[in-house]
Amino acid sequence: MKNLYEKRIDQTKQILAPLGEIHTRPQFGGYGVLADNVMFGLFLQDELYLRATAQIEEVFHHHQMTRLRYIRRGLPLTLSYFQLTDAGWQDPTLFLQLATLALNGARQERAEKQNRERLKGLPNIGGYLESLLLDAGISNQEQLKAQGAKACYLKLDTDDIPLSIKVLYALEGAITGYHEAALPAEKRDELRSWYETRHPTATTKYRR
Structure with a gap:
């Protein structure tokens, strides 16, 4: 029998299939979620966090998604990832919309980095x-x-x-x-x- 993480990975790949081939890789003690080699999500302890740029953080806040925070060797760390809520898991259309925003934002950041100081x-x-x-x-x-x-x-x-x-x-x-x-x-x-x-x-x- 599959555990919750395995079930959610399968659900994620099925719902987000319109975004391209979805795959995972070890990342930050969990598993990154990628499409076309662009990381836009992160699984940690059965929960999925979607990557947010400054432009879409407000949308994630509107859907009551909370930012990923954790303590690493005594120091609080904050990453630009927001937890998918139960409402997102239960509504495939909403899940796809939020993931699309995350992926597009990640792609845009990758493109814009050429214009920044590397x-x-x-x-x-x-x-x-x-x-x-x-x-x-x-x-x-x-x-x-x-x-x-x-x-x-x-x-x-x-x-x-x-x-x-x-x-x-x-x-x-x-x-x-x-x-x-x-x-x-x-x-x-x-x-x-x-x-x-x-x-x-x-x-x-x-x-x-």
Whole structure:
């Protein structure tokens, strides 16, 4: 017998078929929902959250959808995803309308990023790290700098094996204009102390 998550995945694929082939992939401790390789939804603990741009947040609020918030290692984190309500699950037409807004918004953000300052233009930010940041909802230099290295690191560090401390150094260097190996010693010591309080049993087996 299928569990609730499996039933809801099947329901999602069936209702959202007009949007294209729907598939999932591991993301943020749950499963991202994608169409044409564009992520517009997120399953966490049997609940579906739809991605919102600033332009459609008001619509989601109107339908009493609540923003995804959770605590990650003692820090409150907020993502631009809103929980589909029971009314959405019970009304396929409404579900499709809301998901269409989410997908169109995600596609628009992807197109518009070419007109923004790309994260990849910063020191230490290669294609791999940029893709992680984009998936976490950090799409430009302004957002990276506003949130800071520690909060951004926590959004990325979602697997059982922690991200390397070098990623934390890279984020700080990207914000302050240093290559990660050239960060001032005082700042490196501060970041290492912060990192070790969150990964007290960390070994050398890190993701890059």
